[in-house]
Amino acid sequence: MILSPAAPPATSGPAFAAGAIVRAAAGRPGGLREETRGVFAFLVAAADNAVELELQEGDAGCDGWAGDLPHVEPSRNDCTAAALTIFTSGTTGRPKPCRHVVADALSRGRPGDADARWLLAYAPFRWAGISVLLHVLRSGATLVVPESVEPVALVAAAREGDATHVSLTPSHFRRLLLSVARDDLAALPMAQITFGGEAATQPVLDEARALWPGARITHVYAASEFGDICAVSDGLAGAPCAKLERPGMELVNGELVIDGRSTGDLWERRGERYEFVGRREEVINVGGVKVSPIDVEAAALAVPGVLDARAFGTASPLLGQVVALEYCGSVEERALRRALADVLPKPAWPAALARVERIELTAAGKTARTTR
């Protein structure tokens, strides 16, 4: 499916009448294309009308679902500024609403290339997906929407839609590497790869560079509550210090605080860059020593034969938590254990190590690191 502001989907109907506030259900299995059409149409209508869309997972209390937006009766008619509300719980916690005024969201970010054909690899009801839709609208580009975000469907859509740009999570990228032949990936004429949703490690950036040597490789740090915070395109993991030392930003006990609001994200200064250490709730406390699951994963991924990995905390009656590591690849557990012992400090050595068929991802395409 191809969408563009030049040929937008229908924006007539009760959901697009001035003042309409609509609650739409999101996240229906198999509904990626219809959902994207609905959200895209809403964003197009928002340029001319004060309309508001609340996207929430689950049908309870909803007026309809995103794919049926033209026919959905609004729950209220007193909207005064076009806005989009998404519900996010970050990695854990009760979902909380994050409201974005569309005009403000469209005015942020640099103008893009009108000839770009963006492959959508995120659900359109999460900030990462909405960010892509906004970018397409801002730049007058084209959106290529796959049937689903599974690797084979993504590559098929990229070929059929002549995609040149893509934004995806590093975990999703690793899954592509696992599931799709390298030659097939390298054959896609990609001009821009944008990583977001989670930290882009150096091996991920290097792998993307190797596949598409002519492409611009960018990684974006964003949060649902704040939108896009900074973008880095210098080929290195982490962010130059200047990007996170802007007015309104500070690190409090390692956690980034923006305009007095905690992001829940932990960063550490290493030389002239800040590196993302993990979400506060994902950090593993091994007998009082804090271990970053991202550092453990990076060490594992640097071992030849390891294709994908995820680290998380698991309960230990002796130490409170210990590190667990699941990985995909050809290396034997014993050999991996020895390799990690050479590069990681002792508390970070995985106490549980398991080779798996695939790494579990969250619905947002991020590595699932919830402590078990």
Place this chain on the structure above:
Amino acid sequence: MTNRTHAEIVEYLKTSIDEISLGRVAAADVGGDDHLIDDLGLDSLDYATVLLGAESWLGVKVSERDVDWSEIGKIGRLAEFLASFQAA
């Protein structure tokens, strides 16, 4: 899941210690009455790793409430403790 005998659990623990110590403590050199930390030189993370692996192998779950750490430092006692979690 099949219940393991005390002897089988001891053999598992010896192999696990060999693996976790990266070969520093060979399974063949581990005696049934050895203390994991005092005699074999494992540290608390090694011990926690051996315990976690044994729980997974046996299909049991040990919580902190169940444990008297002073009683399960030796291989044989640890094996008895783990065996007690198996289905009757």
